[in-house]
Amino acid sequence: MNFVEELRWRGMIHDIMPGTEEHLLKETTSAYVGIDPTADSLHIGHLVSIMMLKHFQLCGHIPIALVGGATGMIGDPSGKSEERVLLAEDTLRHNQECIKKQLLRFLDFDSRINPAIMVNNYDWMKDFSFLSFLREVGKHLTVNYMMAKDSVQKRLETGLSFTEFTYQLVQGYDFLHLYEHHHCRLQMGGSDQWGNIVTGTELIRRKTGGTAYALTCPLITKADGGKFGKTEEGNVWLDPARTSPYRFYQFWLNCTDEDAAKYIKIFSLYTKEETDAMLAEHQAAPHLRVLQKALAKDITVRVHSEQDHQQAVSASEILFGKGTEEALKSLPEAMLLSVFEGVPQCDVSRDLITAGIPLIDFLSEITEIFPSKGEARRMLKDGGILLNKQKVSDENLLISAAHLLIGRYILVQKGKKNYYLVTAK
């Protein structure tokens, strides 16, 4: 399978250095992408580069995941308007461990032919003395060359520290190191990494006379111009403790048609034929949202599990399907709990409920679903509040035992998509 060809139809190539494709066809090579260990979990923004590695491995090459223990301590100025906060070493170490576990779900580290490799640039940078660095790396590139980088230019107005300015050399040296020790000939990354990657290939050329390649993918955007991978709650994480499988699944299911068509090529492994078929099917009957479902399934199963996907689907069906109050009431407790596993929950004292709680107090002070009573009232006025799937409009309504499902639960909806499960304790 032709790696470049594969990425090309998936729309995952933004820029590619001439000769890359030919080189990859000629011999088995290794390529790397860098991952900043700024948190103890990856989020879906990382997924693009990970999918590039995945395809790379599927095409018979060797993928290298480089955890930026060293570079993470410096901070990449690319795409940042301000100087970055530096991370402490032990935090970085912890994050690296967690990230590695997540990578295992994507890459095959045990293959006998082309096992994936994980490295940490801290290991070769930590004992690199300043003087050696200047002599071995700094000597080969001019300040003029470094200044010309877009990432540097953009920061000239507001200023950037020497540390950040040097970042590209450190990243460049990573490439050189992998070139020499792991037969790495290619670095991939987001399009904002182009400048840094090219510094690496340049360094390799000047220092060893060898040739290395670069390939970047477009930054993922949303059709409405918003930031990809962000929701109201923030990042969409791979760690189920940070983003529940249900929410994770919902994120993908909720994509607009336009985005789904783009994402399915990038984030799933469906073949070109399968994808084309789904695109056609979707065009014919868009309301079935074949694309969103297929996308959500593929990626939820890969990141979490088949079972998590099943649960997310059944939860979604109950929450968004034709589910009525009757259907909800007839749900067995175990089912109800599993459906709402990924939904925010809170407990309320049973005595309070038996005594009766004014609706507004219940929504704000008691459950903290709303940060203020005013907001709860507003939403109520807009008709955005549902109890057990029933729209409520009476501000003076008293929440009482009569509202409890199976004698224990109350399902509160804020708008169409936000659910809260309240349990009487």
Next chain:
RNA sequence: GGGGAGAUACCAGAGCGGUCAAAUGGGGCAGACUGUAAAUCUGUUGGCGCAGCCUUCGGAGGUUCGAAUCCUCCUCUCCCCA
């Protein structure tokens, strides 16, 4: 070191003694229409015991019956000169 401009709600940005909880745009949230889509339209966007009250316009004081608006000091940002 010298001179100038500025700091307003999530962001941008009006207001320059009372009618200002603060124009307008963007964003957010919700409603209608739909397909948990897009587009469009509508509402809403400091708190509360909500025809009223309380806390907000970089910070601290002051003038005034009354300050986002005037004065003093402080902090920070930007621009020009050295």
